[in-house]
Amino acid sequence: xxxxxxxxxxxxxxxxxxxxxxxxxxxxxxxxxxxxxxxxxxxxxxxxxxxxxxxxxxxxxxxxxxxxxxxxxxxxxxxxxxxxxxxxxxxxxxxxxxxxxxxxxxxxxxxxxxxxxxxxxxxxxxxxxxxxxxxxxxxxxxxxxxxxxxxxxxxxxxxxxxxxxxxxxxxxxxxxxxxxxxxxxxxxxxxxxxxxxxxx
Numbered sequence: 001x002x003x004x005x006x007x008x009x010x011x012x013x014x015x016x017x018x019x020x021x022x023x024x025x026x027x028x029x030x031x032x033x034x035x036x037x038x039x040x041x042x043x044x045x046x047x048x049x050x051x052x053x054x055x056x057x058x059x060x061x062x063x064x065x066x067x068x069x070x071x072x073x074x075x076x077x078x079x080x081x082x083x084x085x086x087x088x089x090x091x092x093x094x095x096x097x098x099x100x101x102x103x104x105x106x107x108x109x110x111x112x113x114x115x116x117x118x119x120x121x122x123x124x125x126x127x128x129x130x131x132x133x134x135x136x137x138x139x140x141x142x143x144x145x146x147x148x149x150x151x152x153x154x155x156x157x158x159x160x161x162x163x164x165x166x167x168x169x170x171x172x173x174x175x176x177x178x179x180x181x182x183x184x185x186x187x188x189x190x191x192x193x194x195x196x197x198x199x200x
Contacts, residue, residue: 003098008183012191016184023170023177031177032092038174039088046081049073077113084110091178097186100179107175111168118164 018030026034053075084106091099 003094003096004186005098005101008187010183010187012184012188014188016181016188018181021177021181023173031174031181035088035174035178036092038171039085039092042081042085042088046078046085049078049081053078073114073117077110077117080106080110080113091182095182095185097179097183100175100182103175104179107172111171114168115164118161 018032021031022029023031023034029037053073084103087099087103087106090096091103
């Protein structure tokens with residue numbers, strides 16, 4: 001028996017092929033390969049965020065932090081991201097469906113915290129700090145009248161939110177496709193061994 005949080009009632013009659021589990025726009029890659037690449041990318045991003053948070057809080061790193069002020073994520077989001085990445089690595093290594101199932105609520109929590117951090121920083125930039133952005137000594141802003149500059153700031157924020165939501169939705173789709181592959185492999189193994197055991 002495999003590790004399950006909740007075992008689905010589904011019959012898998014043939015050996016699951018990785019080629020049957022792909023998502024757009026990366027149809028050249030199987031879901032397992034794409035999920036592995038995204039998990040490794042998350043590992044790199046978590047490392048970069050850890051260094052950024054240390055620099056922002058002046059812990060072990062003393063340098064100019066003005067570059068890091070635009071990073072909206074905090075320690076809680078970082079810790080949830082690390083937990084997510086560790087469980088994803090375990091799911092890839094063991095191919096146990098319970099770990100893939102565990103990733104689903106953790107991903108929801110991570111997305112909620114990421115969106116909270118992103119919306120919080122963007123709303124601050126868009127609404128509370130818009131006058132500061134308009135009065136900045138950037139030549140690009142000075143060429144345009146102030147009302148247009150404020151609209152451009154808001155459009156940039158909306159585009160950022162749309163891109164973030166699209167990335168999160170694609171990540172959910174990828175996670176579900178990877179989980180479906182792991183689930184079907186485990187169900188096939190269990191059902192095949194059960195049918196052999198019940199054979200007279």
